[in-house]
Amino acid sequence: MSEQQVLSARELSATELVARAADADQGAWYELVRRYRAVVWAVAREHRLTASDAADVSQAVWLNLAQQLSRLREPERLAGWLTTTARRESLRLLTVRRREAPLDWVESIVDGPEAGAVTADRDRAIWRALQGLPERCRALLRLIAHSPELTYAQAARALGMRLGSVGPTRSRCLAALRRQLESDGFVEEVAR
Amino acid sequence: MNPTELRLLRRLAAAFERFDPVPAGIEAAAERAGVIAGTARSWLAVVADGSVGHVRGEGGGRLLGFAWVDGRVDVYIDSGATGVQLSGLVSGVVGSVWVRWPGGEVRADVDEFGRFVVVGLPAGPLSLAVRGAGVDSVGPWFVA
Numbered sequence: 098m099s100e101q102q103v104l105s106a107r108e109l110s111a112t113e114l115v116a117r118a119a120d121a122d123q124g125a126w127y128e129l130v131r132r133y134r135a136v137v138w139a140v141a142r143e144h145r146l147t148a149s150d151a152a153d154v155s156q157a158v159w160l161n162l163a164q165q166l167s168r169l170r171e172p173e174r175l176a177g178w179l180t181t182t183a184r185r186e187s188l189r190l191l192t193v194r195r196r197e198a199p200l201d202w203v204e205s206i207v208d209g210p211e212a213g214a215v216t217a218d219r220d221r222a223i224w225r226a227l228q229g230l231p232e233r234c235r236a237l238l239r240l241i242a243h244s245p246e247l248t249y250a251q252a253a254r255a256l257g258m259r260l261g262s263v264g265p266t267r268s269r270c271l272a273a274l275r276r277q278l279e280s281d282g283f284v285e286e287v288a289r
Numbered sequence: 290m291n292p293t294e295l296r297l298l299r300r301l302a303a304a305f306e307r308f309d310p311v312p313a314g315i316e317a318a319a320e321r322a323g324v325i326a327g328t329a330r331s332w333l334a335v336v337a338d339g340s341v342g343h344v345r346g347e348g349g350g351r352l353l354g355f356a357w358v359d360g361r362v363d364v365y366i367d368s369g370a371t372g373v374q375l376s377g378l379v380s381g382v383v384g385s386v387w388v389r390w391p392g393g394e395v396r397a398d399v400d401e402f403g404r405f406v407v408v409g410l411p412a413g414p415l416s417l418a419v420r421g422a423g424v425d426s427v428g429p430w431f432v433a
Contacts, residue, residue, distance in 0.1 A: 119327050126323035134319055135302065138311040152315050153432040157414040159319040160391065160430040163326040164416075190432050193340045193351045216303075223304040242301040245290060271294065274301075 115172035118163075129175075130159065136176060136243040137183050140255055143236040144187035150194065154186045176244040177251035184255050219283065226277035233258070234270035241267065318391065333357055333419060333428035341365065355417055355428045362386055362417060366433040373410040373433045379403040384421015390414065 106114065106128035114132075117125035137158050141151035161182060169178065227235050236256055241247060247255070249263040258266070290298075337354030350367035360381025367374050375388055379399055386397040388407050391414060397405040410433075417428040 118323065121327055123323060126326060127320055130316060130319040134311045134316055135306065138315065139305070142309060150432070152312060153413045155315050156318045156322070156391065157430040157432050159322040160325065160414055160416070163322045164329050164427065164430070166326050186432060189338065189351070219300065220304040220307045223300055224308050227304070238301055239305055242298040242305065245295065245298055271297065275297070
């Protein structure tokens with residue numbers, strides 16, 4: 098796929114990408130994966146699946162999407178479909194496994210690919226601030242960070258929250274994150 | 290959403306990408322899944338989904354039921370030392386039952402009573418397909 102085709106796919110809406118991918122447009126499918134891979138992974142991880150089980154759930158979600166592309170009723174709500182499907186399969190697997198994995202990734206600070214010292218410091222500060230938040234906060238912020246277009250109803254379904262609590266929880270968690278970043282000296286991350 | 294909030298969420302997403310990234314293997318598998326896009330013409334309906342615990346030890350198996358117009362197949366999926374095992378029972382009009390995984394598929398050897406067992410399946414997503422006798426349907430992908 099040429100660079101021009103990649104750029105072109107990135108400008109398409111979810112509805113357009115679904116229609117093209119259902120018509121065997123590989124570039125459109127890759128763009129769907131690129132756009133939504135993180136939110137599918139996030140839902141599986143936030144259900145305390147092991148990395149291996151989260152990987153299997155993610156793969157099952159993408160296979161189901163590919164298989165059902167042509168009969169998605171509301172492709173414009175794809176993010177909601179993906180997160181709901183990931184939650185359903187995660188819950189089923191948790192029931193079968195009868196155990197939750199520890200949230201090992203929360204504690205770990207590892208060095209990812211260095212995009213620059215400033216960016217790395219900023220990411221570490223945000224990560225440390227996240228660790229001071231309740232689990233429910235981290236899960237919700239992660240979900241909306243990866244897919245800001247999710248409606249409150251979709252976020253509630255994906256995380257098993259009451260619809261009425263999503264808005265207040267979101268505001269409270271973002272405020273707590275800002276406060277933590279400010280107290281850690283990362284005021285510019287909040288203000289800029 | 291105000292711009293400041295959106296910026297913070299973008300930075301949050303970047304931090305998650307750095308410290309709990311989507312494994313490269315997942316992305317590659319997701320991209321490969323695209324090859325089945327648009328290939329299915331009809332689907333098996335899920336009519337049962339539950340779990341069964343072991344008498345001893347952790348974990349258990351999963352019970353799933355799928356139906357089509359003239360038939361039904363129920364399967365019990367369990368993981369063991371030799372891989373994933375799938376035991377099933379078919380009723381109604383059926384040609385053949387296939388167990389699929391992302392890298393292949395195998396036809397189940399159904400006996401005269403409609404029973405079958407498939408052993409040594411790979412861990413990860415599986416799906417059933419029913420073909421023949423006027424049926425060509427696939428079921429949803431699930432994790433055993």
